[in-house]
Amino acid sequence: MDKKNIDWTNLGFGYIPTEKRYVSNYKDGAWDEGTMTSDANVVINECAGVLQYAQTIFEGMKAYTTEDGHIVTFRPDLNAKRMVDSAKRLEMPAFPEDRFVEAVKQVVEANAAYVPPYGSGATLYIRPYMFGSNPVIGVKPADEYQFRVFSTPVGPYFKGGAKPITIRVCDFDRAAPHGTGHIKAGLNYAMSLHAIMSAHAEGYDENMYLDAATRTKVEETGGANFIFVTKDNKVVTPKSDTILPSITRRSLIYVAKEYLGLEVEEREVYLDEVKDFAECGLCGTAAVISPVGKVVDHGREICLPSGMEEMGPITKKLYDTLTGIQMGQIEAPEGWICEIC
Secondary structure (H helix, E strand, C coil): CCCCCCCHHHCCCCCCCCCCEEEEEEECCEECCCEEECCCCCCCCCCEHHHHHCCEEECCEEEEECCCCCEEEECHHHHHHHHHHHHHHCCCCCCCHHHHHHHHHHHHHHCHHHCCCCCCCCEEEEEEEEEECCECCCCCCCCCEEEEEEEEEECCCCCCCCCCEEEEECCCCCCCCCCCCCCCEHHHHHHHHHHHHHHHHCCCCEEECECCCCCCEECECCCCEEEEECCCCCEEEECCCCCCCCHHHHHHHHHHHHHCCCCEEEECCEHHHHHHCCEEEEEECCCEEEEEEEEEECCEEEECCCCCCCCCHHHHHHHHHHHHHHCCCCCCCCCCEEECC
């Protein structure tokens, strides 16, 4: 298939509409069979549940062109499972996991001309999402819902390579114990917008959120999990019931253990011990790993030994191995790569 005439190497990380998207509606206790549509617009009532009470959840994933020319996605079954968990927490009907994966496949295949070529550094970003669609004025769950999947080509998250970033310890709380921090709900991201804008205004790239109960333990940023490396090359990730179970983080943990032979710990990580780590990164779908060079705690600078010039050596190995798996350069564990065409 001929690709669209797009300057792939200069793509930003933004929205470019593609030709087809998937839509399925939930009504009278059941999902309809779903359909593909060319219409990028969503028409809902002014009193729709999503507008009044933020009843919406979403996922984020990518499609890639591999070295041998195939178009694939990465572990979509885990996105499907996580969306089911999110739906349950917000009293929304779960969209069946097998249908979720099939919908993603249909959208990618229909927009194959927008999947960037191998080696361009760009990918096709895929956004499945669901929202309460019928009028709701009393505080209660909606009765009707819409599940949709759209896609958009995006450039590499970092132009010119992943340079280490500077983050601050945030005074705002991202999630409360027994709250919604462990699900991918739009409301969590809305709550982070003021914090990220104030961080940018002060010259920081991101926020480090601490646990709301004691404000002593590292949780995550507004949109990514943390990964640390000790001075003896042990990989450490924060463990908490109030952080999102990142698919990228889970994959990196597996890569660290099974591909690189590294020791891994998933445990509570205290702010006081960040100064003792050799490397730090933020992991998520968009960038895979964003290296952190400096953490600022109310004026106190914590400078990671890996520095501000490039990724630390262990972080780089993790990044190269996972992206190699995604792009077909390294053999993937069974079930990780979903081939579309």
